Amino acid sequence: MRTRYAREVAVVAFAQSDHQRRTDELSEVEMVMPVLHQVLAATGLKAGEIGFTCSGSSDYLAGRAFSFTMTLDGVGAWPPISESHVETDGAWALYEAWVKIQTGEADTALVYSYGKSSPGSVRDVLTRQLDPYYLAPLWPDSVALAALQAQALIDAGETDEQALAAIGARSRTAAGSNPHAQLSGPVPQGGYQVRPLRTGDCPPIGDGAAAVVLAAGDTARRLCERPAWITGIDHRIEAHGLGLRDLTDSLSTRTAAEHAGLFDAPVDTAELHAPFSSQEVVLRKALGLGDAVAVNPSGGALAANPMMAAGLIRIGEAAARIHRGESRRAVAHATSGPCLQQNLVAVLEGDPS
Amino acid sequence: MSTSGTPATAGKEPVAVVGIGQTKHVAARHDVSIAGLVREAAARALADAELTWADVDAVVIGKAPDFFEGVMMPELYLADALGAVGKPMLRVHTAGSVGGSTALVAANLVAARLHRTVLTLAFEKQSESNAMWGLSLPVPFQQPLLAGAGGFFAPHVRAYMRRTGAPDTVGSLVAYKDRRNALKNPYAHLHEHDITLEKVQASPMLWDPIRYSETCPSSDGACAMVLTDRAGAARSPKPPAWVHGGAMRSEPTLFAGKDFVSPQAGKDCAADVYRQAGITDPRREIDAVEMYVPFSWYEPMWLENLGFAQEGEGWKLTEAGVTELDGDLPVNPSGGVLSTNPIGASGMIRFAEAALQVCGRAGEHQVPGARRALGHAYGGGAQFFAMWLVGAEPPRS
Numbered sequence: 097m098r099t100r101y102a103r104e105v106a107v108v109a110f111a112q113s114d115h116q117r118r119t120d121e122l123s124e125v126e127m128v129m130p131v132l133h134q135v136l137a138a139t140g141l142k143a144g145e146i147g148f149t150c151s152g153s154s155d156y157l158a159g160r161a162f163s164f165t166m167t168l169d170g171v172g173a174w175p176p177i178s179e180s181h182v183e184t185d186g187a188w189a190l191y192e193a194w195v196k197i198q199t200g201e202a203d204t205a206l207v208y209s210y211g212k213s214s215p216g217s218v219r220d221v222l223t224r225q226l227d228p229y230y231l232a233p234l235w236p237d238s239v240a241l242a243a244l245q246a247q248a249l250i251d252a253g254e255t256d257e258q259a260l261a262a263i264g265a266r267s268r269t270a271a272g273s274n275p276h277a278q279l280s281g282p283v284p285q286g287g288y289q290v291r292p293l294r295t296g297d298c299p300p301i302g303d304g305a306a307a308v309v310l311a312a313g314d315t316a317r318r319l320c321e322r323p324a325w326i327t328g329i330d331h332r333i334e335a336h337g338l339g340l341r342d343l344t345d346s347l348s349t350r351t352a353a354e355h356a357g358l359f360d361a362p363v364d365t366a367e368l369h370a371p372f373s374s375q376e377v378v379l380r381k382a383l384g385l386g387d388a389v390a391v392n393p394s395g396g397a398l399a400a401n402p403m404m405a406a407g408l409i410r411i412g413e414a415a416a417r418i419h420r421g422e423s424r425r426a427v428a429h430a431t432s433g434p435c436l437q438q439n440l441v442a443v444l445e446g447d448p449s
Numbered sequence: 450m451s452t453s454g455t456p457a458t459a460g461k462e463p464v465a466v467v468g469i470g471q472t473k474h475v476a477a478r479h480d481v482s483i484a485g486l487v488r489e490a491a492a493r494a495l496a497d498a499e500l501t502w503a504d505v506d507a508v509v510i511g512k513a514p515d516f517f518e519g520v521m522m523p524e525l526y527l528a529d530a531l532g533a534v535g536k537p538m539l540r541v542h543t544a545g546s547v548g549g550s551t552a553l554v555a556a557n558l559v560a561a562r563l564h565r566t567v568l569t570l571a572f573e574k575q576s577e578s579n580a581m582w583g584l585s586l587p588v589p590f591q592q593p594l595l596a597g598a599g600g601f602f603a604p605h606v607r608a609y610m611r612r613t614g615a616p617d618t619v620g621s622l623v624a625y626k627d628r629r630n631a632l633k634n635p636y637a638h639l640h641e642h643d644i645t646l647e648k649v650q651a652s653p654m655l656w657d658p659i660r661y662s663e664t665c666p667s668s669d670g671a672c673a674m675v676l677t678d679r680a681g682a683a684r685s686p687k688p689p690a691w692v693h694g695g696a697m698r699s700e701p702t703l704f705a706g707k708d709f710v711s712p713q714a715g716k717d718c719a720a721d722v723y724r725q726a727g728i729t730d731p732r733r734e735i736d737a738v739e740m741y742v743p744f745s746w747y748e749p750m751w752l753e754n755l756g757f758a759q760e761g762e763g764w765k766l767t768e769a770g771v772t773e774l775d776g777d778l779p780v781n782p783s784g785g786v787l788s789t790n791p792i793g794a795s796g797m798i799r800f801a802e803a804a805l806q807v808c809g810r811a812g813e814h815q816v817p818g819a820r821r822a823l824g825h826a827y828g829g830g831a832q833f834f835a836m837w838l839v840g841a842e843p844p845r846s
Contacts, residue, residue, distance in 0.1 A: 155514050155516060161517075165829045169701040175717070176700040178696065179699035180554065182541055200461060201557075221521065225522045225523075228518070228577075331537050331538075333525075333537070
């Protein structure tokens with residue numbers, strides 16, 4: 097394994113909650129704490145021994161300002177810790193933590209993220225992330241926008257409704273072996289949510305949390321039998337306006353993949369953050385994934401899509417396959433914004449072969 | 450703390466601040482959208498550095514809660530306005546310390562040699578919504594913030610006064626000083642030309658002991674900086690400010706052992722920054738401080754927390770005029786948060802003003818001969834801290 101960065105950094109542990117449609121009886125802190133305990137226990141580290149901690153979440157899902165301050169209490173930040181937070185998916189918190197380790201200021205990092213979609217209407221909530229003056233007042237929801245993208249793909253001859261249905265069925269069948277998934281086993285394709293997307297093309301709405309421990313060099317080797325080395329990681333954003341983008345392609349994903357070195361060698365596994373079946377079509381093309389690659393063996397976001405954690409879970413799932421010896425080289429992808437506006441790509445590899 | 454041996458900080462790339470841009474901070478910028486506001490600050494920072502949008506490799510943006518404007522994850526909508534399309538863009542949110550944390554995250558991208566030139570920006574357009582409302586949403590089983598931030602912090606000021614025996618005149622001295630300093634800063638929000646100490650002292654009591662004139666305003670504004678590596682600094686048209694140390698620290702909001710008057714996380718954060726910068730006597734070795742003081746009494750409190758005064762003695766520095774613009778440790782020569790508070794940007798303004806001081810480019814509020822300055826930010830229930838120390842000389846490596 098060759099790294100293009102100053103330091104070798106690996107995912108050494110991953111934990112996630114059982115994703116559920118509702119968790120009325122749990123506060124966010126109560127949802128996150130078992131996951132934190134589990135991921136730390138896997139490494140034998142205590143919160144106070146971690147060099148840097150970074151989290152991802154959204155105040156809009158929590159329905160209050162500064163919502164992450166309470167979850168920090170759950171980390172056990174005493175004595176005080178070196179800590180930061182991104183208001184987006186935890187995959188970007190992992191990126192910030194990875195950068196911190198690259199500076200040499202930390203050897204280990206705890207990354208966690210969470211979201212509860214159940215208290216509100218997540219389709220309505222997500223409209224608030226659109227251009228606030230021209231677009232958000234029209235309340236176009238996330239499913240409607242994804243449907244525009246799906247229709248563009250169908251019109252371009254890149255897919256059809258039957259192929260999309262097969263993606264949903266494959267994902268939920270794969271989730272049968274994932275005890276954390278919210279939906280698993282064959283799920284009927286269902287009626288149209290917004291044409292051409294049917295229920296089976298859309299992600300379940302649910303609550304969940306995830307956590308990852310990163311470590312550098314020999315620390316990683318000490319903490320994990322088979323570390324998942326991050327040999328490349330990059331993220332890119334595109335224009336916000338859907339009319340300014342080719343919705344059938346994802347230039348930002350491809351650019352991030354190039355900078356992450358994805359195309360230097362083949363991968364055997366891909367964990368893609370594609371909340372809609374049609375988005376898997378776009379991402380497969382952008383990442384150049386052939387049929388030999390196992391795509392979303394965890395079931396992906398069509399089986400569980402806890403907002404702000406689903407991207408971090410893709411990195412965690414890809415790393416876990418490497419930890420278990422089921423993958424040699426994997427790609428993990430996370431997305432943010434409407435119709436794949438912002439994308440992160442990480443390449444993970446097992447020990448030098 | 451690291452888990453194995455000494456971190457390899459020696460390999461870090463030195464980081465230079467080569468461009469700074471601010472908007473004129475005001476109560477309401479009805480003439481621009483959020484995108485227009487941030488672009489104004491970013492364009493000024495690029496012009497200051499004599500660079501173009503194409504020179505920027507990555508954008509790091511910060512702001513306080515999304516509820517303050519009513520836009521969820523506004524970085525998505527702002528990508529176009531900040532020239533970020535096709536580039537990496539990272540959004541940071543660490544409560545009131547976010548402006549400082551954002552600059553530190555951006556600096557790390559350069560320090561780790563991942564990007565050569567990074568644009569960092571923080572903003573708040575408070576007129577789009579209502580910050581008091583944004584902070585007052587009730588949450589079951591959690592302590593409410595009690596009528597916005599002032600209600601939360603007033604008891605801690607009271608505790609400071611009781612603990613140190615500080616006379617109740619100290620808070621008004623800070624406010625009077627900062628509002629006068631703001632008159633020398635063209636970007637400051639409050640320009641109270643007729644300010645007097647008597648007027649501050651006669652202003653209405655809001656949250657005893659905090660008076661109206663001892664509180665920060667609600668501002669619309671943005672602040673941006675261009676950070677670059679050694680090669681970028683060599684091409685800079687003006688002498689840059691160099692980052693000598695930077696750190697973030699967090700502690701829990703509510704727990705039995707918390708010292709709300711002088712939080713441990715603040716002390717630890719300052720100690721880490723001083724260690725990185727080789728500062729052993731901050732009172733003598735630091736020439737200017739841009740400190741996050743949203744309520745006037747936090748100046749004497751933070752003077753102690755940051756190691757500029759012994760415990761219980763901070764108010765004496767303020768009372769003796771040490772922190773005045775012409776004192777020997779000027780605090781908030783820009784007028785500070787008390788004169789300008791676009792919340793998410795307030796921390797970055799502290800960092801940027803510290804940089805202006807060591808570049809000798811702070812205009813009328815310049816501290817003569819300032820070579821090393823501290824930028825400080827805090828947030829939440831005084832549990833998030835971010836600081837950097839900048840100098841006129843490159844750091845020793």
